[in-house]
Amino acid sequence: MVGEQKARATYEKLIDLCRDNPDVIDPLRFLREREVVHFQRFGEALRGVQDKLAMKKFYMNDSCGCKNN
Numbered sequence: 001m002v003g004e005q006k007a008r009a010t011y012e013k014l015i016d017l018c019r020d021n022p023d024v025i026d027p028l029r030f031l032r033e034r035e036v037v038h039f040q041r042f043g044e045a046l047r048g049v050q051d052k053l054a055m056k057k058f059y060m061n062d063s064c065g066c067k068n069n
Contacts, residue, residue, distance in 0.1 A: 001046070004039040008032050 011032035018024040 001039055001042045004035045004042065008035040008039070011035065 011028050015025055015028045015032070018028070
């Protein structure tokens, strides 16, 4: 997700440098928006995995015969 943030920041800086050239700005805006969407989708996937892990029940296997008192 860090890569998407860095790419978005890079596109924003390039847009600032090319203010006078709309032929360059339009593709850069598209690419910047694509990075935003990627960041959102990766965030959604990460939250889904975290939710699944939080719901999972873990059981201790006492195969060594040790007793916890």
